[in-house]
Amino acid sequence: xxxxxxxxxxxxxxxxxxxxxxxxxxxxxxxxxxxxxxxxxxxxxxxxxxxxxxxxxxxxxxxxxxxxxxxxxxxxxxxxxxxxxxxxxxxxxxxxxxxxxxxxxxxxxxxxxxxxxxxxxxxxxxxxxxxxxxxxxxxxxxxxxxxxxxxxxxxxxxxxxxxxxxxxxxxxxxxxxxxxxxxxxxxxxxxxxxxxxxxxxxxxxxxxxxxxxxxxxxxxxxxxxxxxxxxxxxxxxxxxxxxxxxxxxxxxxxxxxxxxxxxxxxxxxxxxxxxxxxxxxxxxxxxxxxxxxxxxxxxxxxxxxxxxxxxxxxxxxxxxxxxxxxxxxxxxxxxxxxxxxxxxxxxxxxxxxxxxxxxxxxxxxxxxxxxxxxxxxxxxxxxxxxxxxxxxxxxxxxxxxxxxxxxxxxxxxxxxxxxxxxxxxxxxxxxxxxxxxxxxxxxxxxxxxxxxxxxxxx
Amino acid sequence: xxxxxxxxxxxxxxxxxxxxxxxxxxxxxxxxxxxxxxxxxxxxxxxxxxxxxxxxxxxxxxxxxxxxxxxxxxxxxxxxxxxxxxxxxxxxxxxxxxxxxxxxxxxxxxxxxxxxxxxxxxxxxxxxxxxxxxxxxxxxxxxxxxxxxxxxxxxxxxxxxxxxxxxxxxxxxxxxxxxxxxxxxxxxxxxxxxxxxxxxxxxxxxxxxxxxxxxxxxxxxxxxxxxxxxxxxxxxxxxxxxxxxxxxxxxxxxxxxxxxxxxxxxxxxxxxxxxxxxxxxxxxxxxxxxxxxxxxxxxxxxxxxxxxxxxxxxxxxxxxxxxxxxxxxxxxxxxxxxxxxxxxxxxxxxxxxxxxxxxxxxxxxxxxxxxxxxxxxxxxxxxxxxxxxxxxxxxxxxxxxxxxxxxxxxxxxxxxxxxxxxxxxxxxxxxxxxxxxxxxxxxxxxxxxxxxxxxxxx
Numbered sequence: 001x002x003x004x005x006x007x008x009x010x011x012x013x014x015x016x017x018x019x020x021x022x023x024x025x026x027x028x029x030x031x032x033x034x035x036x037x038x039x040x041x042x043x044x045x046x047x048x049x050x051x052x053x054x055x056x057x058x059x060x061x062x063x064x065x066x067x068x069x070x071x072x073x074x075x076x077x078x079x080x081x082x083x084x085x086x087x088x089x090x091x092x093x094x095x096x097x098x099x100x101x102x103x104x105x106x107x108x109x110x111x112x113x114x115x116x117x118x119x120x121x122x123x124x125x126x127x128x129x130x131x132x133x134x135x136x137x138x139x140x141x142x143x144x145x146x147x148x149x150x151x152x153x154x155x156x157x158x159x160x161x162x163x164x165x166x167x168x169x170x171x172x173x174x175x176x177x178x179x180x181x182x183x184x185x186x187x188x189x190x191x192x193x194x195x196x197x198x199x200x201x202x203x204x205x206x207x208x209x210x211x212x213x214x215x216x217x218x219x220x221x222x223x224x225x226x227x228x229x230x231x232x233x234x235x236x237x238x239x240x241x242x243x244x245x246x247x248x249x250x251x252x253x254x255x256x257x258x259x260x261x262x263x264x265x266x267x268x269x270x271x272x273x274x275x276x277x278x279x280x281x282x283x284x285x286x287x288x289x290x291x292x293x294x295x296x297x298x299x300x301x302x303x304x305x306x307x308x309x310x311x312x313x314x315x316x317x318x319x320x321x322x323x324x325x326x327x328x329x330x331x332x333x334x335x336x337x338x339x340x341x342x343x344x345x346x347x348x349x350x351x352x353x354x355x356x357x358x359x360x361x362x363x364x365x366x367x368x369x370x371x372x373x374x375x376x377x378x379x380x381x382x383x384x385x386x387x388x389x390x391x392x393x394x395x396x397x398x399x400x401x402x403x404x405x406x407x408x409x410x411x412x413x414x415x416x417x418x419x420x421x422x423x424x425x426x427x428x429x430x431x432x433x434x435x436x437x438x439x440x441x442x443x444x445x446x447x448x449x450x451x452x453x454x455x456x457x458x
Numbered sequence: 459x460x461x462x463x464x465x466x467x468x469x470x471x472x473x474x475x476x477x478x479x480x481x482x483x484x485x486x487x488x489x490x491x492x493x494x495x496x497x498x499x500x501x502x503x504x505x506x507x508x509x510x511x512x513x514x515x516x517x518x519x520x521x522x523x524x525x526x527x528x529x530x531x532x533x534x535x536x537x538x539x540x541x542x543x544x545x546x547x548x549x550x551x552x553x554x555x556x557x558x559x560x561x562x563x564x565x566x567x568x569x570x571x572x573x574x575x576x577x578x579x580x581x582x583x584x585x586x587x588x589x590x591x592x593x594x595x596x597x598x599x600x601x602x603x604x605x606x607x608x609x610x611x612x613x614x615x616x617x618x619x620x621x622x623x624x625x626x627x628x629x630x631x632x633x634x635x636x637x638x639x640x641x642x643x644x645x646x647x648x649x650x651x652x653x654x655x656x657x658x659x660x661x662x663x664x665x666x667x668x669x670x671x672x673x674x675x676x677x678x679x680x681x682x683x684x685x686x687x688x689x690x691x692x693x694x695x696x697x698x699x700x701x702x703x704x705x706x707x708x709x710x711x712x713x714x715x716x717x718x719x720x721x722x723x724x725x726x727x728x729x730x731x732x733x734x735x736x737x738x739x740x741x742x743x744x745x746x747x748x749x750x751x752x753x754x755x756x757x758x759x760x761x762x763x764x765x766x767x768x769x770x771x772x773x774x775x776x777x778x779x780x781x782x783x784x785x786x787x788x789x790x791x792x793x794x795x796x797x798x799x800x801x802x803x804x805x806x807x808x809x810x811x812x813x814x815x816x817x818x819x820x821x822x823x824x825x826x827x828x829x830x831x832x833x834x835x836x837x838x839x840x841x842x843x844x845x846x847x848x849x850x851x852x853x854x855x856x857x858x859x860x861x862x863x864x865x866x867x868x869x870x871x872x873x874x875x876x877x878x879x880x881x882x883x884x885x886x887x888x889x890x891x892x893x894x895x896x897x898x899x900x901x902x903x904x905x906x907x908x909x910x911x912x913x914x915x916x
Contacts, residue, residue, distance in 0.1 A: 003773065003774070005510075005772075006546075006548040006549040007545075007549065009503060009531075012503040013503075014503060017500070020501060021498065021499065036830050036833070036834075037835075038811075038836060040475045040479065041482050042478060045466060045470040045579050046565060046579065047567075047579065049465065049467060052465060055462040066528055066533075068524075069526075070569055071569070075467070086464075088472070090464040096475070097851050097855050099841060101807065101837065109505075111528055121504065134841070136840045259820070259823055262824050263823055263827060314463075316461070349496055349498030353496075361596055361717060361720075362717070362720050365717055365720035365721055366720050369722045377494050377495075380596070380600065382594045383589070383592070383593070
């Protein structure tokens with residue numbers, strides 16, 4: 001028979017078993033972390049009607065969308081988890097309790113140009129808090145705590161959550177009489193990390209934006225405000241009273257900074273950063289970015305912010321919200337690339353591999369059933385192979401314990417338990433074997449999926 | 459602004475929060491159950507190249523496939539999890555250890571005619587054990603144990619795993635000299651439950667199949683073999699020695715039946731059933747169906763079997779396997795329809811809802827952080843609303859505990875804990891509150907997602 005070459009599409013991540021377990025462990029930690037903060041899981045379809053999904057239009061994104069006809073239906077694959085959330089909340093408004101806190105971890109699709117580290121199918125992990133009409137700004141203050149808890153649980157240490165408030169920026173540019181140019185200015189200032197201060201200043205005073213040297217200096221002075229959170233807030237207080245929007249933003253930012261300690265976020269993992277603007281059309285208040293201190297070149301690994309109106313394309317209801325998103329597939333790829341994935345993580349598909357050495361499988365099955373009854377993941381290896389091949393299999397799946405059941409063991413009511421890491425082998429009753437394995441697993445399963453080398457001094 | 463009507467496509471299940479948590483609980487139990495038997499999780503792309511996905515062709519299924527062009531690429535959405543597995547194993551053959559045991563729980567797509575209870579996007583939950591060249595038949599014997607464990611953990615009681623072996627059927631029809639007509643006969647016999655014995659007999663002796671009355675009687679006698687497992691095997695032994703394939707099938711079926719008890723499957727949840735044939739082109743040995751005893755009209759809720767060659771369209775490697783599949787979305791729908799979903803399951807998105815009654819949120823945040831540190835899912839409710847509205851919110855999300863923090867409580871270093879089920883309210887220290895909640899949750903979270911009314915007498 002002629003064969004079809006098996007292949008996976010470029011831009012689609014497909015993992016080998018050990019890596020898949022590592023990825024799933026990350027997803028599991030995200031779920032647990034989001035749940036701990038009272039977010040409810042949501043699962044929306046991958047496919048939506050194109051007019052619903054593209055209600056907002058999309059510019060750049062629109063070209064990337066997987067859009068097709070099925071019969072008479074014009075369909076599209078979702079390209080983020082925000083539009084489906086907006087649809088969901090508008091559609092189910094009367095059934096939901098507000099603030100509505102939901103998380104969703106799911107695949108989204110963008111037909112980007114194929115290149116290393118870019119994915120066309122990728123997981124996003126989103127949380128959002130949606131208010132009905134209003135949403136208290138203390139919700140914004142909780143987000144850094146969730147980011148901190150999540151990344152810490154994954155094993156990351158050297159990261160920084162950077163926070164700003166769009167109202168402070170808008171208010172500041174209004175003070176300068178530059179409201180009309182604010183978007184251009186922010187877009188330019190956003191490049192500071194990449195192109196440096198001199199180039200930003202040149203662009204600001206250049207033909208296109210056309211600020212005076214004095215105005216540019218004023219802006220540079222403003223965005224260079226830094227120091228501890230207290231120092232930043234103190235410097236910002238000097239601008240208070242000149243613009244209402246600015247003052248409102250400063251109040252909100254103060255709420256975020258003030259409650260950090262009670263929320264358990266250490267000062268070193270947090271910074272007020274006036275250079276951050278993000279998603280210029282969408283965010284209206286607090287904005288967040290998260291960077292890896294030892295790899296700033298990766299960019300933000302968790303971003304988001306406050307918006308005024310989630311679902312304006314579907315409903316007249318005013319639905320303000322605050323949320324963050326993690327590009328999980330890209331993060332996983334980058335972490336692997338930079339050597340952050342914990343190679344000592346237990347990625348065995350099973351905890352105990354039973355090798356029956358007799359034709360009668362009865363005792364081996366009884367042992368397996370008993371171990372499983374105690375929550376130990378157990379596999380029976382019953383293929384007709386040489387002992388050495390069986391042990392090669394055990395090595396290959398990296399199983400921590402091999403249990404050998406020969407006639408002698410069966411007659412004595414015991415099994416031979418081999419600890420595959422130490423190489424030690426002991427004969428134990430079934431109960432003792434289960435206890436030994438459980439003790440070993442408790443230790444073995446302590447690792448986090450990420451191992452932060454930068455935190456070696458901890 | 460003119461609005462787009464928010465809607466979800468017909469045939470796409472989208473659940474409200476409480477139902478979603480119930481669904482997720484089922485998925486979590488499946489993952490845990492499959493893991494317990496040493497299956498490794500896999501996650502393959504939703505989209506594949508059409509020539510890869512349709513290597514086998516597809517007849518009926520092919521028309522239902524979501525197939526489209528993106529640029530120059532001819533793409534299709536997966537319609538099951540078996541073809542992607544075949545591709546994966548062929549592609550990654552040298553990296554895998556065999557037997558390769560994998561589970562996958564994921565969405566698949568079929569553009570079926572829209573009607574109640576039919577889904578175009580639905581979850582399948584599959585497990586498969588793939589051998590390299592050979593696969594011992596003791597693997598077939600383990601499958602009923604996995605089915606039993608899985609459905610029991612979900613809360614189902616009154617179900618029956620029905621097992622047959624295609625070799626027994628093929629061998630039997632060979633004995634009758636009817637190998638050529640075997641497929642037609644099996645297809646007819648498969649209708650026994652639906653159309654009754656008389657109609658089956660008429661079809662067998664009808665123009666199309668054209669058996670004699672004697673042959674039809676012989677077949678009816680054979681498929682009517684029933685009784686305990688021992689009785690069925692005994693009856694089958696009478697046919698032994700007349701056909702090699704039959705004998706092989708009988709040996710395999712005997713292995714499955716003999717080890718049931720050691721595998722922990724009660725006799726009442728299992729039956730040898732010679733009427734089962736299933737997937738006539740694909741399965742070659744053991745076949746499984748699982749039916750709900752009180753709702754046979756639903757049909758099989760978990761089916762599968764043994765096949766000779768998983769990936770013949772991609773590779774010359776012989777890869778025999780055995781597997782089962784659960785159509786999870788349809789099962790969930792049907793269970794809901796029949797009143798099997800446990801309405802007492804704890805589907806609250808959070809365990810504790812904190813209501814701060816002071817402007818300073820510090821103490822409330824400290825309490826929330828402390829509860830979360832102990833694994834209690836906690837939400838801060840900080841909206842400016844009347845107390846009554848806050849309690850309405852608590853009722854609506856069905857949170858089990860509300861914690862009230864007023865000035866008095868803060869000055870005393872306590873919080874008022876209200877058990878929302880009993881209505882009782884007590885003042886406790888933060889530590890005592892955490893302990894109370896954890897004790898309550900241990901009890902509250904015991905329920906299974908399915909509640910089997912048929913098992914009320916248990």
